[in-house]
Amino acid sequence: VYSILLVAILAAFLIMIIFFYLNRRDNKQMTTEQTLEKKGLSQHFTLWECFVDMVYNPYLRYLALIVLGYNLVFNLTDVLWTNQLHLHFGDQARELNAYVSKVTLVKGILATLTAVFLSGLSLRHLGWRFTALVTPMILGVTSLLFFPLILGENTWISDLFLSLFNTPLLAMTVLIGGIQNAMTRASKYTVFDATKEIAFIPLPKHEKRKAKAVIDGIGSRIGKSAGSVTLQVMLIF
Numbered sequence: 001v002y003s004i005l006l007v008a009i010l011a012a013f014l015i016m017i018i019f020f021y022l023n024r025r026d027n028k029q030m031t032t033e034q035t036l037e038k039k040g041l042s043q044h045f046t047l048w049e050c051f052v053d054m055v056y057n058p059y060l061r062y063l064a065l066i067v068l069g070y071n072l073v074f075n076l077t078d079v080l081w082t083n084q085l086h087l088h089f090g091d092q093a094r095e096l097n098a099y100v101s102k103v104t105l106v107k108g109i110l111a112t113l114t115a116v117f118l119s120g121l122s123l124r125h126l127g128w129r130f131t132a133l134v135t136p137m138i139l140g141v142t143s144l145l146f147f148p149l150i151l152g153e154n155t156w157i158s159d160l161f162l163s164l165f166n167t168p169l170l171a172m173t174v175l176i177g178g179i180q181n182a183m184t185r186a187s188k189y190t191v192f193d194a195t196k197e198i199a200f201i202p203l204p205k206h207e208k209r210k211a212k213a214v215i216d217g218i219g220s221r222i223g224k225s226a227g228s229v230t231l232q233v234m235l236i237f
Helices: 002-025 027-038 047-056 058-089 093-125 127-151 156-165 169-200 205-236
Strands: none
Touching: 047 058, 047 205, 058 093, 058 127, 058 169, 058 205, 093 127, 093 169, 127 169, 156 169, 169 205
């Protein structure tokens, strides 16, 4: 725990140093933008105007749906996997933290390797569409393994699995959920975010500002909230 806190503190200081450096370097550009603003050449948009433009623009609407869909599905799978973790480890907080730390480590390694070796090659040789589909394909394949295991718990399937593999079905569910969590997050940080940012490039500058304000600022939060609401409704029924 102390090691994780130390890494988080060091990362926070590194972020502040980089932020300070970038702001000093771009000070001239910021001054130019302020001059344009005084001359009335810089436009300002309200959040409502950005939202209306997104609704009536199919390109922006599809981008928003992609971001909403990812956050909705990941929130659903993440909450269910967390529940399986607590069922499996029970009151063993130390073992639970150790397992989550291992998953986080694997997630970081996968994200680093994907960013350095795979995402750029995929975009150059396989194109934007294939690269954009990597994350939903990972979510789809791992979900086909994860959800049936959850449904099979406390049934004859669980007994059959234990007799055949000498491993509790819950332990396998936790393992598959951990693999899904690590792979999905790693692909999100690399190929998903990269393809999303590339999709903004063809837009005019004013539309790009509006789109990023709504999609990056609100889209992910709405997706997570929608996932939570979906779970609550499912629990009621």
